Amino acid sequence: MAEYELDELFTVPRGPAVLAPGAVHVPDWLDPARQQELVTQCRAWVRAAPMTHHVMPGGGRMSVQSVMLGAGGVDYRYGASAGRRLLELPDWLVELGRRAVADAYGTEDAPAAVDPGFDGARRVAQEHRPDSALVNFYDDAAHMGMHQDRDEFSAAPIVSLSLGDTCVFRLGNTETRTAPYQDVELRSGDLFVFGGPSRYAFHGVPRVLPGTGGRRLGLRQGGRLNITLRMTGGRGAGAR
Numbered sequence: 001m002a003e004y005e006l007d008e009l010f011t012v013p014r015g016p017a018v019l020a021p022g023a024v025h026v027p028d029w030l031d032p033a034r035q036q037e038l039v040t041q042c043r044a045w046v047r048a049a050p051m052t053h054h055v056m057p058g059g060g061r062m063s064v065q066s067v068m069l070g071a072g073g074v075d076y077r078y079g080a081s082a083g084r085r086l087l088e089l090p091d092w093l094v095e096l097g098r099r100a101v102a103d104a105y106g107t108e109d110a111p112a113a114v115d116p117g118f119d120g121a122r123r124v125a126q127e128h129r130p131d132s133a134l135v136n137f138y139d140d141a142a143h144m145g146m147h148q149d150r151d152e153f154s155a156a157p158i159v160s161l162s163l164g165d166t167c168v169f170r171l172g173n174t175e176t177r178t179a180p181y182q183d184v185e186l187r188s189g190d191l192f193v194f195g196g197p198s199r200y201a202f203h204g205v206p207r208v209l210p211g212t213g214g215r216r217l218g219l220r221q222g223g224r225l226n227i228t229l230r231m232t233g234g235r236g237a238g239a240r
């Protein structure tokens with residue numbers, strides 16, 4: 001029996017879920033073919049601009065490796081000011097980010113499957129247009145500590161796509177990097193959007209679960225890819 005069929009035998013059906021107002025998990029948002037295409041794209045990007053371990057302001061080196069698309073002309077932490085070569089953000093990826101927020105938050109024409117839990121979510125979705133993508137790669141040992149995404153000049157939502165191995169994603173609160181928090185498994189193809197009241201929630205990735213999906217997508221050493229689509233510039237919904 002193929003590996004994935006076995007997985008499915010033990011899988012509890014997962015539906016869209018709102019973890020906190022503005023924090024929406026949409027399992028299996030990307031179908032397997034789309035996941036494969038995105039992995040192929042990630043390979044091409046990494047060939048054009050090799051991934052690097054970001055060095056944090058305190059001098060620590062992140063265990064995650066990353067490459068950045070877009071964010072040109074913005075003094076962004078992961079951008080050119082970090083000495084990086086920025087790749088161009090393709091229009092289809094902007095469109096994917098727009099559609100992600102529309103599906104998670106709903107629009108006038110198409111309500112979301114679950115109520116995102118805050119006023120103005122549809123307006124945020126209507127106006128959403130990411131200007132950058134950060135591609136993160138986690139090997140078996142990589143993790144990301146609890147942090148807030150606050151280097152963007154916009155309060156527009158963060159769109160996160162997961163590919164390859166499953167991870168444990170920790171969504172905390174907006175006040176402290178400690179409890180209360182909720183852990184959710186993000187699997188290959190899952191969408192997670194955090195905006196509105198959850199935009200500045202602390203979050204992190206305590207661990208990746210090796211052997212859960214990376215090889216199936218042709219990642220030879222396994223691992224997890226994460227693409228976050230962001231609005232780094234000061235335009236758009238809820239800009240500071």
Ligand SMILES: O=C(O)CCC(=O)C(=O)O
Pocket residue numbers: 134136144149160169203204205226228
């Ligand atoms: O890998 C993830 O799911 C989260 C990534 C993240 O929080 C970040 O890049 O700021």
Ligand SMILES: [Fe+2]
Pocket residue numbers: 147148149203
């Ligand atoms: Fe983050």
